[in-house]
Amino acid sequence: MFNMALHVGSTQRPEAVLFWVMAPMAVLAALGMLLVKKAVHSALLLAWVMITLAIFYIAEDALFLGIVQVVVYTGAVMMLFLFILMLVGVDSSDSLVENIKGQRPASILAALGLGGLLLSLIARAVTNVDAVGLTTANTAGNVQGIAQELFTRYVWAFEVVSALLITAALGAMVLAHSERKHTSQRQLSVDRFRQGSLAQTAGLPASGVYARHNAVDVPALLPDGSAAPTSISPTLQARGDIIESAPFELAPSVEEEN
Amino acid sequence: MDISNYIYLSAILFVIGAIGVVVRRNAIVVFMCVELMLNAANLAFVTFSRINGDLGGQIASFFTMVVAACEVVVGLAIIVTMYRSRRSASVDDASLLQR
Amino acid sequence: MTTRTDLVYLIALPLFSSAFLLLLGRIADKWGHFFATAISASTFGIGLYEFFAMRSRSGDFRAATQRIFEWISVGTFKVDASLLLDQLSICFVLLITGVGTLIHIYSIAYMSHDRDRRRFFAYLNLFIAAMLLLVLGDSYLNLYVGWEGVGLASYLLIGFWNERPAYATAAKKAFVANRVGDVGLSLAIMIAFTQFGSVTFSGVKDAALHASSAALTALGAMLLLAAAGKSAQFPLQSWLGDAMAGPTPVSALIHAATMVTAGVYLITRSNFIFDASSTARLLVVIVGAITLLFGAIVGTAKDDIKKALAASTMSQIGYMILATGLGPVGYAFAIMHLLTHGFFKASMFLGAGSVMHGMNDEVNMRRYGGLGKVMPITAVTFGLGYLAIIGVPPFAGFYSKDKIIETAFNAGGARGILLGGAALLGAAITAFYMTRVVVLTFTGQKRWADGTHPHESPSLMLIPIILLSVGSVASGFLLNKGNALVHWLAPVVDASGAEGGAELFKPIVVSALALGVVVLGVLTAVLKYRGTVPVEAPAGSPLTRFARRDLGQDDFNHRVLVLPGRAITKSLVGMDFHFVDGIVRAVGWTLSYLSLSLKKVQNGYVRSYALLMTIGAIALLATIWLVTL
Numbered sequence: 001m002f003n004m005a006l007h008v009g010s011t012q013r014p015e016a017v018l019f020w021v022m023a024p025m026a027v028l029a030a031l032g033m034l035l036v037k038k039a040v041h042s043a044l045l046l047a048w049v050m051i052t053l054a055i056f057y058i059a060e061d062a063l064f065l066g067i068v069q070v071v072v073y074t075g076a077v078m079m080l081f082l083f084i085l086m087l088v089g090v091d092s093s094d095s096l097v098e099n100i101k102g103q104r105p106a107s108i109l110a111a112l113g114l115g116g117l118l119l120s121l122i123a124r125a126v127t128n129v130d131a132v133g134l135t136t137a138n139t140a141g142n143v144q145g146i147a148q149e150l151f152t153r154y155v156w157a158f159e160v161v162s163a164l165l166i167t168a169a170l171g172a173m174v175l176a177h178s179e180r181k182h183t184s185q186r187q188l189s190v191d192r193f194r195q196g197s198l199a200q201t202a203g204l205p206a207s208g209v210y211a212r213h214n215a216v217d218v219p220a221l222l223p224d225g226s227a228a229p230t231s232i233s234p235t236l237q238a239r240g241d242i243i244e245s246a247p248f249e250l251a252p253s254v255e256e257e258n
Numbered sequence: 259m260d261i262s263n264y265i266y267l268s269a270i271l272f273v274i275g276a277i278g279v280v281v282r283r284n285a286i287v288v289f290m291c292v293e294l295m296l297n298a299a300n301l302a303f304v305t306f307s308r309i310n311g312d313l314g315g316q317i318a319s320f321f322t323m324v325v326a327a328c329e330v331v332v333g334l335a336i337i338v339t340m341y342r343s344r345r346s347a348s349v350d351d352a353s354l355l356q357r
Numbered sequence: 358m359t360t361r362t363d364l365v366y367l368i369a370l371p372l373f374s375s376a377f378l379l380l381l382g383r384i385a386d387k388w389g390h391f392f393a394t395a396i397s398a399s400t401f402g403i404g405l406y407e408f409f410a411m412r413s414r415s416g417d418f419r420a421a422t423q424r425i426f427e428w429i430s431v432g433t434f435k436v437d438a439s440l441l442l443d444q445l446s447i448c449f450v451l452l453i454t455g456v457g458t459l460i461h462i463y464s465i466a467y468m469s470h471d472r473d474r475r476r477f478f479a480y481l482n483l484f485i486a487a488m489l490l491l492v493l494g495d496s497y498l499n500l501y502v503g504w505e506g507v508g509l510a511s512y513l514l515i516g517f518w519n520e521r522p523a524y525a526t527a528a529k530k531a532f533v534a535n536r537v538g539d540v541g542l543s544l545a546i547m548i549a550f551t552q553f554g555s556v557t558f559s560g561v562k563d564a565a566l567h568a569s570s571a572a573l574t575a576l577g578a579m580l581l582l583a584a585a586g587k588s589a590q591f592p593l594q595s596w597l598g599d600a601m602a603g604p605t606p607v608s609a610l611i612h613a614a615t616m617v618t619a620g621v622y623l624i625t626r627s628n629f630i631f632d633a634s635s636t637a638r639l640l641v642v643i644v645g646a647i648t649l650l651f652g653a654i655v656g657t658a659k660d661d662i663k664k665a666l667a668a669s670t671m672s673q674i675g676y677m678i679l680a681t682g683l684g685p686v687g688y689a690f691a692i693m694h695l696l697t698h699g700f701f702k703a704s705m706f707l708g709a710g711s712v713m714h715g716m717n718d719e720v721n722m723r724r725y726g727g728l729g730k731v732m733p734i735t736a737v738t739f740g741l742g743y744l745a746i747i748g749v750p751p752f753a754g755f756y757s758k759d760k761i762i763e764t765a766f767n768a769g770g771a772r773g774i775l776l777g778g779a780a781l782l783g784a785a786i787t788a789f790y791m792t793r794v795v796v797l798t799f800t801g802q803k804r805w806a807d808g809t810h811p812h813e814s815p816s817l818m819l820i821p822i823i824l825l826s827v828g829s830v831a832s833g834f835l836l837n838k839g840n841a842l843v844h845w846l847a848p849v850v851d852a853s854g855a856e857g858g859a860e861l862f863k864p865i866v867v868s869a870l871a872l873g874v875v876v877l878g879v880l881t882a883v884l885k886y887r888g889t890v891p892v893e894a895p896a897g898s899p900l901t902r903f904a905r906r907d908l909g910q911d912d913f914n915h916r917v918l919v920l921p922g923r924a925i926t927k928s929l930v931g932m933d934f935h936f937v938d939g940i941v942r943a944v945g946w947t948l949s950y951l952s953l954s955l956k957k958v959q960n961g962y963v964r965s966y967a968l969l970m971t972i973g974a975i976a977l978l979a980t981i982w983l984v985t986l
Contacts, residue, residue, distance in 0.1 A: 016259035023267050030274040030294060039284050046290050049271070053297055056264065062304045062316050065323075069300075072323060077293065077330050084334045085286055088347045098281070099350070100965055107280040110971045115273035117978045122269060122302075124985075126262045132311030146320070149313045154321075161324050168328035175335035178342070280968045349963045356961030 015059055026052040040090055043081050050074040061134040063142040217241055264305040271298035285337050285347045289330070296326045359414065364423040364440040364493060367403055367450065370396050372486035378479035389475030390468075393482050394461040400485065401454035408447050416848060419444060422495060429498075436556060441495035445849045448692060448842075449492040449615075449622060452699050456614045457485050459821035463707055464606040466817035467714065477517060477604070484510035488615050492622060496557035497546045500623070504542060504587065507616045508535045514611060515603040527599035534596040538586015542623075545579035548572060562629045570634060577630045577637025581644060584620030588674050590648045595910040597671050598655075601663040605710030608663060613670050613706050614699035621674065621695055624681045625688045628850045632685065641682030642772075646779045649675030651908060653786035657793065658904035660894055661720045662709050665794050666702070669746065672783060673698050679776065680761045687764050688850040689843040693836050694757035700828030701745035701753060707822045708739035712798060714818070715811040722797040723892050724806050729799035731811045734819050736799045738826040743795050745829040747788040747875050750868075753833030758784065759868050760837075766861040773861055781874050788878030796886045804892050 026049050033045040050073050057066035098104050137145050150158055183191075192201055220231040271294060278291030300319045307315025341347050374396040378389045385392070411419050420443035428438040442450070461481060468474045487506025494500040516528030549556050552572040553564035565573060584590065589597035589612075600612050611617070624631065624641065631638050652672030659665040673694070680691035713720060715732055729736040745752040748759060762784070766777035805811070813819070836842045862870070896902070903909060958969075 019259060019263060023263070026267070027270055027274070030271055033287075033290065033294065034274055034278045034281070039287050042287050042290055046294060049294065050297060053301055056301060057304055060264070060304050060308050062307070062319070065300075065304060065316050065319055068320070068323060072327060073297070077327055080330060080334060081286065081290060084338060087338060088286065088341050100960065100962055103965060103968065104281060107277055107968050107971070110280075110968060110975060111273045111277040114276060114971065114975050114978070115269055117975060117982055118269040118272065119266060121978065121982055122265050123262070126265060126309065131261050131309040134308050134311060134313070137311055137313050145313050146316060149317050150320070153314075154317050157321060161321055164328055165324065168331050172331045172335040175332070175339055276971055280964055280971060283964070352963060353961030356959060 018055070018059055022052050022055060039085050040082070043078060043085060046081075047074050047078045050078065061138060061142065064146050261305060261309060265302055268298045268302040268305070271295075271301070283348050283350055285340070285349050286334075288349060289333055289337070293326065293330065296322060359418050359421045361407070361410075361421040361423055361442070363403060364407070364421065364442055365425055367400050367454075367489050367493065368440075368486050370400055370403075370486075371482040371489070375479045375483040375486060378475055378482070383475075386472075386475050390461075390465050390478045393478035394458065394465065396482060397454065397458040397461045397485060400489070401451075401458045404447070404450045404454045407442060408451060411442070411444070411447055419848070433554065434550060436496055436498050438499060439495045440493040440499075441558070442493060443849055444845050445622075445625060445692070446492045448696060448846075449618075450489060452696055453485060453488050453492070453615050456699055456703050456825070457481070457610060459824055460606045460610045460703070460707070463609075463710075463818050463821040464604075466815045467606055467710055468604065473517070477514075480510055480513045480517070481606075481610070484514065484611060484616070488619070491619055495559075496555075497542070497549060497561070498556050500626075501539075501542055501546065504583075504619065505539065507611075507619060508532060508539065508587075511535070511600070511611055511616055514607040515600050517603055517607070521602075524602040527596075527602040531596040531600050534589075534593050535586050538583045538593055541579040541582030541586065545576050545583065548576050548579065552576075558626060561627075565629045565633050568633070570636075573630055573634040574636045577627070577634045578640060580623055580627050580630065581637065581640055584623050584678070585644060586620075587623075588617045588620030588678065589671050590620065590644050590675065590678055591651055594648060594651065594671055595907065595914055597667050598659075598664050598907055601661070601667050605663070605706060605713060608667070609703045609706035609710070612667060613702040617670060617674055618677070618695050618699070621677045621681060621691055624678065625692060625850065628681075628685070628688055631682070632851070638682045642679055642768075642776060645675050645677070645679030645682060646776055647675070648672065649679060649783040650779060650786075651675070653783050653790065654904050655907050656790040657786060658897075658901050660722050662712070662722050662725075662794060662798065663706075663720055665722070665790065666706055666709060669787065669791065670698075670702055672787060673702070673746070676758065676761050676780065676783070679780065680764065683761075683764045683768055683776075685851055686843065687761075689846045690757065690760040690764060692846060693833075693842050694754075694761060696836060696842075697745065697753035697757045697829065697833050700825050700832050701742040704822050704825035704829055705739055705742040705746070707818070707825065708735050708742065711735045711814040711818055711822065712739075712811075714814050716805070717809050719806065719809065722794065723890060723894065724804055725798045726801045726804040726890065727799070728811055732799075732813050734813060735822070738819075738822045739799070740795065741826040742829050743791050745833070747791055747879070748784060748871060749875070750872075751834055753829050753831070755868075756833035756837040759864075759871055762871055763860075763862070763864055763867045766867060769861075777861070781870060784871055785874035785878045788875040789882045792879045792882035793886055796883060797890060801886070801890060804890065 029045045029048045029052070033042045033049070036042055036045070050069060054066045054069040054074070057063075057069055134142075139145075140148070192203075195201070217232070217236060219227040219229065222228045275291045275293075275295035275298060278294065279288055282288050282291065300322055303315045303319040303322070305315075307313060307319075337347065344351060374393055378385055378393060381389075407421070411421065420441065422439060422441050424437050424439045426438050427435075429436040461478070464474075464477065464481065468477050471477065484507060487503050487510055489503070491500055491503030491507060494503055512528045512532040515531055516525045519525040519528070546556055549561050552568060553561050555561060555564065582593075586593045597612060597617070601608055603611075631641060649672045652668045652670070652675055656665050656668035656672065659668060677691040677694050677698070680687040680694065683690075712725070712728060712732065712735060715728075715735075716725065719725075741752070745754040748754045762777055762780045765780050766773050768776055897905070906912070958965075
């Protein structure tokens with residue numbers, strides 16, 4: 001890669017041209033991301049901003065970071081955003097009418113104030129500071145320099161961050177997992193046929209299926225198959241007009257099968 | 259061109275992101291504005307590392323990216339859960355804590 | 358100056374008796390009235406004893422003092438609770454206790470049907486105690502305590518039957534009018550203290566010799582205001598007519614003989630002030646002259662016998678006040694008229710009470726008529742009082758009133774003619790309306806309402822009336838014999854010097870003039886009311902109607918005092934409510950408004966909370982920026 005930052009404190013002409021071309025584009029893209037109605041358009045504009053920033057990183061001698069920005073940030077994170085947008089509703093558009101009173105003017109004012117403060121603070125920090133440049137830091141190459149720093153001075157933070165990554169992945173899995181509380185009808189019928197025998201495939205019969213007589217003179221059957229004495233009128237009982245229910249009780253073999 | 263122009267650009271992008279968080283109603287767009295703010299901070303880190311000749315700025319930027327990735331993962335999972343229960347991705351729907 | 362030790366009992370006995378009877382309650386109902394009458398009689402006994410003791414002493418030693426305790430001692434202001442009994446006070450003590458005891462006896466019978474009789478006697482005793490304190494106090498402040506006490510007793514007694522709202526209102530009116538006068542007395546005490554450094558009579562008398570005339574005039578004016586309030590003189594005279602709402606013994610004792618004469622006592626006691634300030638004296642005679650004519654005119658139009666007698670009292674006290682403004686010798690004549698008036702007015706009031714007792718408490722004279730035959734003793738005693746008041750010789754009023762008219766004429770110049778003329782005119786009108794009262798009540802045809810059976814009153818009521826009418830016959834002659842009263846009072850009022858002033862008319866001329874106008878008045882009344890008298894009051898001339906409305910005194914008070922007072926009160930209340938309370942309410946309102954506004958911040962939207970966080974971050978950055986500046 002060619003060194004762009006040749007001069008300390010100020011940049012060479014090629015970098016300046018690059019900056020003045022890409023920076024307005026980045027700002028416009030960011031504003032666009034703020035103002036467009038469709039969420040997918042916002043995502044694409046943000047992707048453009050990120051690519052611009054990757055170009056800036058490379059221009060500033062942060063080669064590793066620039067590539068990582070493209071691969072991880074734009075490639076993985078923004079694509080993730082797009083997938084979720086598809087899930088949530090691609091044509092879900094935000095109505096731009098504000099319903100909280102005074103939110104827009106207050107936020108623009110606050111943001112301008114914030115911007116002003118930031119600018120003045122930073123300006124105070126960097127004016128009349130001689131930029132050192134990364135030539136000495138990058139003597140062995142940018143990747144090597146970063147590796148050198150990362151695995152000696154910042155190794156503890158590195159380990160902690162990797163633990164964080166694992167935790168985040170687990171968290172995402174837990175959150176995204178959905179318990180199906182109710183099974184579909186198809187699944188229910190499949191499960192029914194998959195039971196040990198076909199006996200209960202059709203389920204239990206409806207009431208009255210096993211009734212063989214007019215129930216006035218035959219006692220009703222209790223759930224365990226025995227006769228219910230209170231289902232007969234006492235007059236009939238006294239007259240002896242009861243037909244014994246014993247022959248009509250369900251056979252034990254049939255019950256056992258059930 | 260002064261190197262500090264990068265920093266001004268970073269401040270502008272940060273402000274735009276801040277406005278977006280407060281103004282937009284779609285939860286995912288709000289999240290994207292947060293990402294924009296993080297990127298603006300990254301740009302500032304890289305520029306400071308160039309000014310001071312220390313690679314520590316780039317390391318910080320690296321860590322920011324990692325953490326941002328984790329955050330995006332978990333945050334989007336939350337948004338999906340919210341969407342599933344409520345069928346709407348608007349942040350204004352979570353307004354039960356009023357008055 | 359002698360020191361006596363029993364003066365305090367004059368006050369203490371009735372005071373404790375009053376408290377005793379009030380505290381005991383219903384237990385004392387059977388014997389309370391006898392007890393109170395006995396106490397009153399015992400004070401009369403002490404008074405008589407002191408009188409004879411005083412007479413046995415010679416000139417300078419006649420005045421007696423008793424120091425009860427040290428009352429106030431604050432910085433340079435020292436006042437003792439002390440009593441002073443001198444020649445002036447003893448006249449009043451005898452009058453108060455004597456007439457008071459007779460009225461106690463009368464009330465035993467008059468109030469026999471009233472279940473609150475015990476309370477009535479307790480209040481009567483309270484009045485006796487307060488009035489005695491008034492005349493026995495040795496400083497203006499001690500006098501003030503008694504002054505207020507008689508005001509209180511008057512209020513309690515006028516409103517005795519306070520279940521009738523009109524009576525309670527009359528009591529309130531009397532108290533308020535008295536209060537206006539009391540302000541005058543308070544201011545007088547304050548002026549005395551600040552200008553003279555002392556409030557005792559002797560202290561002020563010594564200081565008055567080298568005091569500024571402005572201070573003396575102010576003091577005199579304030580004392581006159583106080584006297585006008587208590588004695589129902591112009592302009593504070595509106596309460597006396599309404600005060601007749603109280604039981605008749607009250608009217609007789611308080612509003613005829615004693616309380617209303619307290620003003621005369623005050624002016625006489627302060628003679629050194631009025632002698633030194635001619636402006637104050639001029640005010641006194643003006644007030645006296647106006648009131649004597651005012652009362653006389655009102656008295657001609659009243660059909661209520663008690664109100665007619667009340668107007669007569671107002672007029673007679675006007676004579677007394679007029680006399681006190683006529684120089685050193687006038688004081689003695691004022692006191693003489695006061696004492697004789699006490700006898701005949703009290704006897705006439707008690708007689709009116711006797712008539713009312715027999716006529717079912719009817720007060721309208723148009724419903725009387727021909728009572729002379731049915732109530733002979735009442736008629737005779739009333740007649741004697743009547744002759745005394747109009748000034749027929751040799752009855753009491755002749756001596757006292759004629760002396761006043763004579764002294765008025767002798768005041769000199771235009772003032773003398775005016776005052777003497779006013780007094781003569783007053784005498785004529787007095788003769789007219791008193792004759793009217795007698796003719797309407799005791800003579801003529803019977804105009805009784807259905808169901809009234811007038812009868813003579815019980816002896817317990819008649820004996821006091823008889824005793825008092827003895828006084829109205831004889832007292833004038835006895836007090837005037839050899840200028841007895843003038844000489845008796847001379848050390849108190851410094852009448853030694855000024856017998857001077859040219860005599861305008863010889864005394865005999867004055868008496869003839871007076872008698873002449875009296876005869877004129879009597880004849881006019883007899884001719885007018887001799888025939889049939891309508892039971893319903895006829896419309897009458899505008900002057901009659903105006904006189905029936907007390908010459909517009911209530912309307913005047915209402916327009917000038919009540920309505921502006923109410924307007925001021927309303928505006929003050931409004932200011933208090935809107936401004937003062939408004940400030941307090943504004944605090945509450947501001948807080949609630951603030952909380953309502955702040956409530957709007959918590960609208961539940963995440964975005965507005967995000968905005969607040971942004972603003973917080975800005976504040977933090979700004980602080981850092983400022984600190985590192």
